[in-house]
Amino acid sequence: MFKINDNFCQLAESYLFSEVARRIAAFKEANPEAEIIRLGIGDVTIPLCPAAIEAMHAAVDDEANAATFRGYGPEQGYPFLREAIAEHDYRARGVEIAPDEIFVSDGAKSDTGNIGDILAASNRVAVTDPVYPVYVDTNVMAGRAGAPLAGGSFSKVVYLPVTAENGFVPALPEEKVDMIYLCYPNNPTGTALTREQLKAWVDYAAANGALILYDSAYEAFIRQEGVPHSIYEIEGAKKVAIEFRSFSKTAGFTGVRCGYTVVPKELKGVDSEGREVGLNHLWNRRQCTKFNGASYISQRGAAAIYTPEGRRQAREAVDYYMANAALMLSELRKAGFEVFGGENAPYVWLKTPDGMDSWAFFDLLLRECQVAGTPGSGFGPAGEGYFRLTAFNTLENTREALRRIVSRFA
Numbered sequence: 001m002f003k004i005n006d007n008f009c010q011l012a013e014s015y016l017f018s019e020v021a022r023r024i025a026a027f028k029e030a031n032p033e034a035e036i037i038r039l040g041i042g043d044v045t046i047p048l049c050p051a052a053i054e055a056m057h058a059a060v061d062d063e064a065n066a067a068t069f070r071g072y073g074p075e076q077g078y079p080f081l082r083e084a085i086a087e088h089d090y091r092a093r094g095v096e097i098a099p100d101e102i103f104v105s106d107g108a109k110s111d112t113g114n115i116g117d118i119l120a121a122s123n124r125v126a127v128t129d130p131v132y133p134v135y136v137d138t139n140v141m142a143g144r145a146g147a148p149l150a151g152g153s154f155s156k157v158v159y160l161p162v163t164a165e166n167g168f169v170p171a172l173p174e175e176k177v178d179m180i181y182l183c184y185p186n187n188p189t190g191t192a193l194t195r196e197q198l199k200a201w202v203d204y205a206a207a208n209g210a211l212i213l214y215d216s217a218y219e220a221f222i223r224q225e226g227v228p229h230s231i232y233e234i235e236g237a238k239k240v241a242i243e244f245r246s247f248s249k250t251a252g253f254t255g256v257r258c259g260y261t262v263v264p265k266e267l268k269g270v271d272s273e274g275r276e277v278g279l280n281h282l283w284n285r286r287q288c289t290k291f292n293g294a295s296y297i298s299q300r301g302a303a304a305i306y307t308p309e310g311r312r313q314a315r316e317a318v319d320y321y322m323a324n325a326a327l328m329l330s331e332l333r334k335a336g337f338e339v340f341g342g343e344n345a346p347y348v349w350l351k352t353p354d355g356m357d358s359w360a361f362f363d364l365l366l367r368e369c370q371v372a373g374t375p376g377s378g379f380g381p382a383g384e385g386y387f388r389l390t391a392f393n394t395l396e397n398t399r400e401a402l403r404r405i406v407s408r409f410a
C-alpha cells in the first residue's frame with residue numbers, strides 16, 4: 001500500500017474557529033431572539049474600492065478581445081504591478097527593492113506556507129506565542145516541528161511568549177534558531193514593534209546566520225511614527241529577511257486574492273556543503289515550477305490601488321476599521337479592561353477579567369452581552385487569559401457591542 005506524508009498526522013484538528021462557531025450556534029439555538037454581534041471576524045467587510053473594481057472590469061474586457069487577451073502571465077507577476085510595488089511600497093519609504101526581487105502571488109497565506117520548500121527540513125524554527133497558526137502548521141507538514149506535546153505545542157519549535165509582562169516584545173531566543181517568523185503589526189495581539197525593537201532581530205539574525213520571515217500583512221494599518229512599515233527600513237535586513245505582503249486587509253482582496261513576497265538578491269543561505277546559494281534564485285525556481293501566477297484580473301485590480309484615487313479609497317476603508325479600533329480601546333478601558341494593540345492593527349487584545357480563562361470569558365461575553373470574539377488560548381499557550389476582538393464589523397455594530405460591554409462590566 002502507498003504511504004501518506006506522516007507529518008500530516010501530527011497536526012491538531014483545527015479546533016479554534018470550529019469550536020467558536022459551534023458555541024455560537026448552540027447559544028443561538030437556545031436563545032433564538034438574541035442578536036449576536038461578531039467581533040471575531042478575521043475578514044474585511046467593506047467592498048472593494050471603485051478604482052480596483054473599474055480596473056478589474058477593464059481587465060475582463062481585455063480578456064474578451066483577441067488583441068488584448070492575456071493567457072499565462074509571468075509566474076513572478078506582471079511588470080506593471082511589480083514596478084508599482086517597488087515604487088510605492090518601497091522607494092517612497094526610502095527602500096530600494098528591484099521589481100525582480102518582488103514575486104506577486106495569490107496571497108500571503110500561501111507564500112508564508114510555501115516558503116519552507118526552499119529551506120532545509122533540519123532548520124530550527126522560532127515563532128512568537130500566540131501566533132498565526134499557518135507558520136506552525138506548515139512546518140509540521142514539512143517535518144520541521146518535531147513531535148506534538150500536550151497543550152498543542154511541538155517539541156522542536158522554539159516558542160517566544162509575547163504577553164503584557166514583556167510588553168508584547170518577544171525576547172531573543174536563548175538557543176540557536178535558523179528561521180524566525182515575525183508578524184508585525186501582529187495578528188492576533190494587534191501590537192507593533194518599534195524600529196529599535198525590530199533592529200534587535202535583524203542584528204540577531206545577522207550575528208547568528210538566521211533567516212527572518214517577516215509578515216507585514218497589516219502594514220497599511222500603522223498609525224504611529226517610529227513603527228517600521230517594512231523590515232527593509234532596518235539596515236542590513238536585505239541580507240537576513242524575506243517580507244510577505246498582501247492586498248487582503250490593505251485593500252479588501254480577501255476574496256479576489258493577491259499578495260506578494262520580497263526576496264532580496266543579497267539574501268543567501270548555505271547548502272549542505274556550506275556553499276552560499278541565493279534565495280531569490282531558489283524562490284524563482286520554486287514559483288516557476290509550482291505556480292502559474294496570480295490572475296491578470298487580480299493583478300490589474302491590485303495595481304489600481306497604487307493610483308492616487310485607489311490609494312485614497314483603500315485608505316478610507318482602513319481608516320474606517322481603525323476608527324472602530326480606537327472606539328474599542330477607549331470604551332473597553334472605560335469598562336475596566338486592560339487592553340492592548342488596536343493602535344497600528346485592526347485587532348484589540350484584552351486581558352480577561354479576574355484571570356478568567358479565555359474560553360470561560362468567551363462564554364460569559366456571549367451569554368451576557370451577545371458579543372462573540374476569539375479566545376486568546378486558541379492562538380497558543382501564552383494567549384491563555386487573553387481575548388481577541390476585531391475592528392472589521394460595522395461602526396454601528398461595534399458601537400452597540402461596546403455599549404453592551406460597558407453596561408455589563410463598567
Ligand SMILES: *Cc1c(COP(=O)(O)O)cnc(C)c1O
Pocket residue numbers: 106107108109110132183187215217245246247248249253254258259
Ligand atoms: C490575513 C492575514 C494574511 C493575509 O493572507 P492572504 O492569504 O493574503 O489573504 C497574512 N498574514 C496574517 C497574519 C494574516 O492575518
